[in-house]
Amino acid sequence: MATSYDDIEVRRPDLARSYLALMQAQPGRPLAMFAPRRVGKTHFLDHDLAPAARALGWLPVYADLWLQRSAPLDAINHALEEALDDAQVAPTRIGRIAGTPVKKIGLLGAEVEIGEPPTRRALPAAPALRLDALVARLAQAAGGPVLLMLDEIQSLAEAAQGDQVLAALRAVLHKRRGVLHSVFTGSSQEALARMLSTAGAPMYQFAQILNFPVLGDEFLQPLARHFAKVHRGKSLDAAAMRAVFERIGFKPALMRDLVKAASAEGIVDLQLAVQRFLADDRQVAGFRALLEPLAALDRSLLWVLAHRKPPFGRETLAELRPALPGDEPTTSKLRAAMARLARLGLLSHAGSARAELTDPLFAEYLQGLALRQLL
Ligand SMILES: Nc1ncnc2c1ncn2[C@@H]1O[C@H](COP(=O)(O)OP(=O)(O)O)[C@@H](O)[C@H]1O
Ligand SMILES: [Mg+2]
Known part of the structure; x- marks a missing residue:
């Protein structure tokens, strides 16, 4: 029984095991779990998936690509390097001593000869080769498969050379499929779809897309x-x-x-x-901050969708026209705006008649405003 509201936590071991089983059944093919922001994806990786993976003898490695969106491949490599360092710190006393440059040590009275620690070739400097080498070494050091958990994968869509990073990941996932599993999370399926199609292959061939279930x-x-x-x-x-x-x-x-x-x-x-x-002022400021960087047309489209008006309807266009002087709204401009908003994770089911805001409270906030208040 929880002793405070903050202690209340839901564990999802069955969901975690089902994801691991899916990965085992499809070597080399990552899972991509999608859900809007703040519903519990990162929490699940940390509290459910990683422990379930460890129980199978896998080594989970986590990297947040959103935090590191200027250098995503370096972020992945850094996470692997840290895991490799941890795996190489030998747990026994003799192991630790063997890691030092001392050649001869009296251990429990006896003279023990300890050779140089095995030296290995330095890791390649080129990030894509380094990724490959790190995965191989880490799996060997850990004595089991590595589970690479890449959070907010759609950040690659905005990263410089995101498609090259993706190509490197793809190649390594395939080559190392015997020892490497991978799971991605994302809050914009549209961003990932676009990214993968520019990389020259349909998304479903590369990753298995799953809708991450919300709590109940x-x-x-x-x-x-x-x-x-x-x-x-x-x-x-x-x-x-x-x-x-x-x-x-x-x-x-x-x-x-x-x-x-x-x-x-x-x-x-x-x-x-x-x-x-x-x-609440803080909440309103948060909504305002979401709108701030958007173009007037994009904000207007959010307002239209929040009010459940047909986005491409004749009446909608007539209503928007006076609000957007100098930027005559057209169906094609609105379609482009919809795609932009979807890539930002603000819309789901974009491009279909079911297009709506991912955050229902943000929609409620917009419902309380007149269009002119947004411009
Ligand atoms: N299974 C859970 N049980 C209780 N609280 C949770 C659970 N999952 C998420 N939360 C709460 O929701 C917050 C947001 O979850 P998070 O995993 O960061 O969402 P996301 O990664 O989808 O944006 C967490 O900080 C935590 O307080
Ligand atoms: Mg998260």
Whole structure:
């Protein structure tokens, strides 16, 4: 039983094992798990997938490509090098001594001859060759397969020479398929699709695309149980909790904050907590920051989609025209804007009639604004 809201955590060992089984069944083919931001992808890699991989005797190695988007291949190589350093620190006393330059040591009274530590050729400097050499050495040092976990893979779409990085990854994944598995996460399937098609092959051939499942009652129930423990006689309604969780786009940390806020005031109305969250200055500033870098046409399209207006409809074009003087909106310009927004991860199902904002709260915020307030 959780002792605070912050302790509530859902473990997903079965999901992790099913992903590992998929990788085992398709050597050389990475899994790419997609879901919007903040629903728990990184948490899953760290708390579920990595431990399940270790239990199989694999060595998980993690790299965040978004944080390192100016040099993604260096970031991957760096993560592998660190893992190699760890794997080479021998666990026994004699091993550690053998790593030192000392030639003859009295160990437990006896004179033991310890040779030079085996020297190996230096790793190649060229990043693509280095990746290949690192994977091979690491698998050997670890005595089992390496699981390379690349978080926010769509960052490669924006990285300089992202397609070369991808080509190098592809080649190494294929060549080392006996000892290397890989899983990618992403928040924009569109960005990855575009990136892989520029690399000259359809995405599904390269990676197996999976929609990463969001959390559900297994997360909401412990929150409700803890609330009931703190507030005797008051309880959160299960159906109302599900509705709120959906309204906020299934983001567990945000849901936890909303329940905490309601709990602090002793209220059971979570919709009210969402209302207050949406009106909060910090939150509004966050939404504004998302809009800031976008062109007027792109912002207008977000507004149109948030209001569930048909994006290419005649009436929509007529409504946008006076708002965009000097940039006559056309269907083709709107299509290009839609593709841009999708690559930024702001839209899902782009290009279809179901196109919508990935973040439902951002959509709600836009619904509360007039178009002119965005321009
Ligand atoms: N299984 C889980 N149980 C409890 N909280 C979770 C879980 N997964 C994610 N969270 C919470 O949601 C936050 C965002 O998750 P994160 O993995 O960073 O999302 P993503 O990588 O999809 O953007 C985490 O910091 C954590 O507080
Ligand atoms: Mg993440």
